[in-house]
Amino acid sequence: MMKITVASAFALSLFTAMPAFAQFDPLAGSSDAPSGGSTVTVGSADFPESQLLATIYAKALEAEGFEVQKRLNIGSREVYMPALLDGSIDLLPEYSGALLSYLESGSSAHSPEEVAAALKEALPDGIAMLEPSEAQNSDMLSVTQATAEKYGLESIGDLAPVGDEIVLGAPPEFRTRQEGLLGLKEIYGIDFQSMKPLDVGGPLTLSALLNGQVQAANLFSTDPAIAANDLVVLEDDKNLFSAQNIVPIIAETKLTDEIAAVLNAVSEALTTDALVTMNGRLANQEGYEAVAEDWLSKNDLN
Incomplete structure (x- = not known):
């Protein structure tokens, strides 16, 4: 059984703590912030x-x-x-x-x-x-070892014949971006069963992939969780991601x-x-x- 590493578990704890900060607006002014045109x-x-x-x-x-x-x-x-x-x-x-x-x-x-x-x-x-x-830090699609073995996945193109069995986990904006669902359909001919909107390659996406809620996920090349969880990065053989x-x-x-x-x-x-x-x-x-x-x-x- 695949397990989330300590690093991933910590990241997940950060995400679950986020509602406590829901009222915070990073663009709001601050009375103790520096002022002046040179800042x-x-x-x-x-x-x-x-x-x-x-x-x-x-x-x-x-x-x-x-x-x-x-x-x-x-x-x-x-x-x-x-x-x-x-x-x-x-x-x-x-x-x-x-x-x-x-x-x-x-x-x-x-x-x-x-x-x-x-x-x-x-x-x-x-x-x-x-x-x-x-x-x-490049976009990539990753799957678990089990999913890669089940469907014989090595490249993104390998998803096309089995897309109707694959739920993709990705950030909400992935749905409307060319380097997202639009390009995956246009360039690779992939019609996923559905897309589950999650966070930006973060702990929620990783957890959903490891727990089987999604079968493929948009992660990023500098994520240490890829190696830590033995995930398979699918080759972008048609250069969708720049x-x-x-x-x-x-x-x-x-x-x-x-x-x-x-x-x-x-x-x-x-x-x-x-x-x-x-x-x-x-x-x-x-x-x-x-x-x-x-x-x-x-x-x-x-």
Whole structure:
């Protein structure tokens, strides 16, 4: 019988504790927050890796004397991109391919270089991207060993003949994205039995996969739970999911050469393996601040 690891169980406990914070609005003003036009407000999406990356950005800037305010856990791209455009936040970590798909759904770019070039052109006026990191956190579809053996699954395409027996677990927005159900139907010809809306590759999705509530799940390449639970990652043999290099996105009104230098140094040092390690520490109850500080120290960035 498959079991959830200690790391996954901890992540699940974090998720179940979330209702206690349901009234919290990360975009609301704070009386003790820094004020003034020179403050850089760093935001993040509503999953741990994004919050970790935002914390790394914030601490790296603070180490160089910049005044920083954090507004983490904002929500999905459909929420935080408008916040970036209206000035509620100034800076956030992004994933190049996913942001490009959000801004330009018909893009055919897939390689890191193609995606970066297309994203630079697609960004709204007033928003700039800095140097992408080599680190990626790519979308993927994963199944358990038992499901892979039952249906002979090695690639995403192998799901097409058995899609009517497969419930897919994924975030709600996966239903309407090209790099989601639309592309899986158009490119791979997969008609799933249904899609169960869950969290963004998080503990609820993992639990549903391990407990058999879903037979396939949208997880991410830097998730330490994949190796810990011996999950099978299905090969994206038709390149539905594009490159997902981590890249700082910033309001041009806050961009200076000094800020660019700090954030580009972070991107240059960041690796996919480092993200897997740091995500594992988060899952083992270590805090964002401590994990970020250790990584910055190791790379002489604080």
